[in-house]
Amino acid sequence: MRLMEAISRTEGIPVMGGGIPQQLLYIDTPGQSRERASQLLQASGDYHLLQTPSLPEGMRLLAEEDFALVLLGAGILEADWRDHVSLVRTLTQWSPVIVLMDTRSETATRPVIEAGADDCLEIAGLTPELLRHSIRGAVLRGNRWRIGRTTRIQTAGSSASRNTPRFPDRAILDAIGDALLVVDEQDRLIHMNTSGETLLQLSRMQALGRPLHALVTLTSDEFGVEVDPLTLSGKRPAVSQLLFLTLPDGSRRPAQCSTWPLSASAHPGQAGRVLQIHDVSEIYKRLQKASYDASHDPLTGVLNRREICRRIGRALSLAREHDLEHSLIYFDLDGFKQVNDLLGHPAGDRLLREITRMLLDTLRGRDSIGRLGGDEFVLLLEYCSIEDAIEVADKIRDLIRGIRLEDHKTPRVSASISVVPVKTTSADVDTVLREADRACYQAKRRGKDCVEVAAC
Known part of the structure; x- marks a missing residue:
């Protein structure tokens, strides 16, 4: 049975009341395990199923849309499985993560759960009914968390806010003029706003999952020693520093840079840091001109x-x-x-x-x-x-x-x-x-x- 590699996701996706999605994302490489899992998934329920054979593509989808559930197949976990589970878990603020394994054992399951998965299922022993039950239970728990958090946000707001559209976090971040780069505990990029794409001359899809040092080069001055942006601060927000950002075209641009850790209470299940880059090229040019004129x-x-x-x-x-x-x-x-x-x-x-x-x-x-x-x-x-x-x-x-x-x-x-x-x-x-x-x-x-x- 051939799998769908591309499904239009702009029309016809069932969504529950309150903006809760019903589409599932299944990430796995081609193989027998994926074929078997795909058959089970398509027979197990009413959810809209989107499948992708590529972890980077799956990361892009997770960064752009919300899913009721994320499933990781055995093929994805063959190498660096702990990092893959951790990265997917970090990218999904709302969605439960279920891992489909060829064989399920205590030795194999515990590290997967510790890395952030909500459940592990063995493909060989699965039936459509059992998979349907597991999916619905996980989705229900995830939806309760969504509804509870949304209710708290609405309760904390004024009555006028009920008539005000609630913008998603991504729209808010994209409206910020500074570049914001979010990394996980392994310093891999998990989110970048539109200003970051413009400044670094990279799309979000190209950058996701890459180490921060491969994306951003900062120096102490125009021709100085490189500075690791994530050493600007430890567990506390860093004081903004004037550094020089080297762009992909080789040019250098002055920027005010600061980092701060993600709050565990504000971002459940996530750990990492945020790098903020404020382009000060125009200000720097004016300061340079003023300094030149004075001397x-x-x-x-x-x-x-x-x-x-x-x-x-x-x-x-x-x-x-x-x-x-x-x-x-x-x-x-x-x-x-x-x-x-x-x-x-x-x-x-x-x-x-x-x-x-x-x-x-x-x-x-x-x-x-x-x-x-x-x-x-x-x-x-x-x-x-x-x-x-x-x-x-x-x-x-x-x-x-x-x-x-x-x-x-x-x-x-x-x-x-x-x-x-x-x-x-x-x-x-x-x-x-x-x-x-x-x-x-x-x-x-x-x-x-x-x-x-x-x-x-």
């Missing part, structure tokens, strides 16, 4: 005075703590006022941006470029000797001398440059900048377009 010069895009001074201070601390040597290059443009006077300030702005582009192309990635204001620039060369810094300064001087704007009417511009060591004996940021300014002034007195090394 960068709006005209040239290099560091502003406050940020370059902060970095010089950090370099001084490193020099003292680890006996390191850094260097600082300070320069002021010669002839910049003539550019503004003859060609206008927009031309002067273009010249400053062109100089900035040249500096970025010339220096190392670890070096810092700052604009103190006007036509004054500071370059912090970390882990650079004074001799190497002088070579860099000479190169910059030659490059600035050759700069011309696109209209070729730019007056000749050069740079008076000073080089200052940043080392263990350096005093503080203000002292270093004063020495740099003094040496730059000496370069101008020498005729401009030259490099002066500070004596400190």
Whole structure:
């Protein structure tokens, strides 16, 4: 006898009063046991029977609909049967679970019951009447629990709530903007709301039953160490943390993440945890922009005075703590006022941006470029000797001398440059900048377009 592998479940399903379903779900792999069980089930009662040969498909059905009863066949239990029973039990908030076994023994039955099954039946000794009796008894117990819980909910509500439609839990979860991922005790996904599907770019069917670490990768920062989302908290709700979520396409997205355990009293028969992921990409972008604006010069895009001074201070601390040597290059443009006077300030702005582009192309990635204001620039060369810094300064001087704007009417511009060591004996940021300014002034007195090394 061939089994139905697909049955339309949107029309014609008998439902008892009060929204209690009468369809049964039977999950088992093809084989003789399944054939025999299918015959018994179809002869045992009036329930609408839906059969599937796949545990993942059965999990998808359980996640999407409510069943009066779930039956697990012997084929499903051949491997990892304890995990399978536990997973199905966790997915079914209302439905009893009956396991159909080839042979029934105390040794085999006890672990199945401990894993969450309501009953175990031996296929060989079953008759349609006995199976009908077992199914009806289990369904009746499940329906009593449904009715009792619904009655308590309605009693606790106001009289106005009687006229208000009661939305199922899934609709409520899907209405939440944050991604919610629910896992069982083995950290396998048992539910994910619509926001979770959108964020992770996975359907609920694709994700169900998979370990959480296979679905979600979180790091402490954009390029940091991975964080296990379920270690954010133990048995108590976790404080929300800013982490970075890696998506299937490889992109990273900042998110506020928290976890909390499922309450045994609120979720009878279930144990596990919930991971909440709140996408903060837009907020993070705005914060990054605010941070960038606070530390960068709006005209040239290099560091502003406050940020370059902060970095010089950090370099001084490193020099003292680890006996390191850094260097600082300070320069002021010669002839910049003539550019503004003859060609206008927009031309002067273009010249400053062109100089900035040249500096970025010339220096190392670890070096810092700052604009103190006007036509004054500071370059912090970390882990650079004074001799190497002088070579860099000479190169910059030659490059600035050759700069011309696109209209070729730019007056000749050069740079008076000073080089200052940043080392263990350096005093503080203000002292270093004063020495740099003094040496730059000496370069101008020498005729401009030259490099002066500070004596400190």
